[in-house]
Amino acid sequence: MVQGRVQRTIEIADFELPRGAISIADLMAMEQARWEHIRTEINLRRRADPTSPLARCRLCEGGIFIRAQLTAAGTYPVYAHFSGSPLDCPWYDGENLKPDDARAAQYNGHQESALHRWLCQTVEQVAKVDPRCSHSAIDTYLRPSIAERGRWPDVFLEMGALGAFALEIQLSKPFAPEIAARHLHYDREGVSLIWIFRDLASGAGADLPQGFRDVITMQRGNAFVFDADALAASIARNTLILNCYLETERGGYLKPRLVALDDLDTRSERSVFLEDRRTGRLLEYCTNGRAKWWEPFKQADPHKVRYPFNETCFGPAWDSIRAFVPELSEWKRHYREEKLENGEHHFLEIAAILFSIANSARLGRDRLHITRIQGEGALINMLNSKIGSARFGCYAVLAETMLSNTAAHDRLDRDSLRATFEQAKASHAQIEPRHPVWVAAKRLFPEVLDGPLRAELHDLGKLPQWAIGGPTPA
Ligand SMILES: [Zn+2]
Incomplete structure (x- = not known):
């Protein structure tokens, strides 16, 4: 088809299924015996039922046939409209009815x-x-x-x-x-x-x-x-x-x-x-952040160990969160200078508070990783005691956010806990979402603390049960 568009030919014919679309290039590549068979079938159909042609022009849907074109190089097939096809088809192969530029302008839109x-x-x-x-x-x-x-x-x-x-x-x-x-x-x-x-x-x-x-x-x-x-x-x-x-x-x-x-x-x-x-990847991202924490919480259970956070088994947990949130290293140095205390241990204790909230939400009963107390009311007692203390008072908003975005949100209805949070907020400057500890908490519990990710899981109906919170506080 060297002359291609200039000579204008039907470029795609749509045959009744199962044949489907056959381009002019495909047709010309066929052995002669094969296109001759198709040509015969088209003509038989035309004879039997002129209203439902076996093949139609892609552009105008008019019935078409295969014309055998005789050249010096041999016989080759081309498609041609049967008489009665729309004369304004851009692939109309007969007399030129419209200026060529008008056809060209129509052509792409037509084809699509x-x-x-x-x-x-x-x-x-x-x-x-x-x-x-x-x-x-x-x-x-x-x-x-x-x-x-x-x-x-x-x-x-x-x-x-x-x-x-x-x-x-x-x-x-x-x-x-x-x-x-x-x-x-x-x-x-x-x-x-x-x-x-x-x-x-x-x-x-x-x-x-x-x-x-x-x-x-x-x-x-x-x-x-x-x-x-x-x-x-x-x-x-x-x-x-x-x-x-x-x-x-x-x-x-x-x-x-x-x-x-x-x-x-x-x-x-x-x-x-x-x-x-998509959802699998989101949930995997969430669980990856916590992968190194389950083992030390099991090994250094407060029932067995008086102060679990000295235990070496927490090493990989600390390393993993520091890899996710590098600014924790700087924070740890700063913490030691300011409070003369080990920042790593301090962070492990905060993590244990947050894991206690998450696991209590997940299990539907109180399960703590930071004190020996267990059973009914243990979570509230622990939060009252920790958030009510000078060491953890600055985490009241973080703990409150964590609670309200989980299935443990009902604890916020308790007067004692509400009073603890109010008092802590009144007495201590609260850490904000940009603070390294908050960023780390968000990496540990993205389902709860990472707004966009939480919203996406929610939209997909895949927010885990434990991370479904109560009504948004006004
Ligand atoms: Zn046509």
Whole structure:
């Protein structure tokens, strides 16, 4: 096709499934016997039912045939419109009806919208073959409530027990407000929304335009693509199959997997995914911060050891938090100069107070890591005694925040504890969120103290039970 656009030819023909799209390049690469067979089939169909051609022009959807072009080099196939096709098709191969620049200007938009239409039709077609599909529609929606608001999914499917799906086939990058609006809308309607791309070749990972990344974020690190492999698999398995790209930690993607709608998790609000690639990473970040603490708390239990924080078993715990929050080293030096006390031990005691709150919240009963006292009321007694002391009075706001953001928040209703906190706040300057001890506490308990991370887990419905707090104090 050296002369390509100049001579104008139909570049893509859409055949009835299972053939699907065959580009002019693919056609010309075929052995003569194969395209001759297709040519014959087209003509047979034309003869039997002129209203439903076997192959259509991608741009105008008019019926097309294969013309055998005779040249000095031999015979080769080209596509041509049957008579009766729209004369204004940009790929119209006959008489030149429009100036060329006008055609060129139309061309890109035409091609993209034609590809979009073809994808919608093809996706619907392969889904409809599935016997569970009781209703399908392109660009329309039965419920008037949605039509009124002017929202139509590209493809809508009712798939029996699997539920209803809205499929948005996205060739150009979607815009953030539109993405959010659609997710909220379909969530309210009880419809599972899936965004489908044509490919990820336009950029991988961080290079992908933000609109695509926003969709992948909504889908928890999953990108769904309807490409040639997905189409072939859909035809073979008699149901809609998508190629699913799972995000990796480094921002790339795993080798794609062909998935059916049955494989997808549609239970969670707002997003459909094969595997939640985001939440796991967040939760892992949280537990990593505490990984070195469980062993020393077990070994140096206050029941067994009078003052646990001298024990060497806390070494790795201190090292790990100092690696996460390097400014703790400077703070420790400063603390010794000012208070003539070991800052490391002091920090271990604060950590033990916070772990006592977290574990009591998690277990639903008081469990302390800093004093021998256990059982009913132990957490309140410990906090009254520690936060009420001069050594820990400056941590009242930290302890209060920690309590109110966990399942142990009911302790804040106790008068004695409330009085302790008020008194401490009145008598001691409180450390602020920028303080190294607060930063370290946040790294130990991000679910509780790291606002954005806490909000993200909350939005995803994955905030751990123990970290669900009470009503936000006014
Ligand atoms: Zn056409």
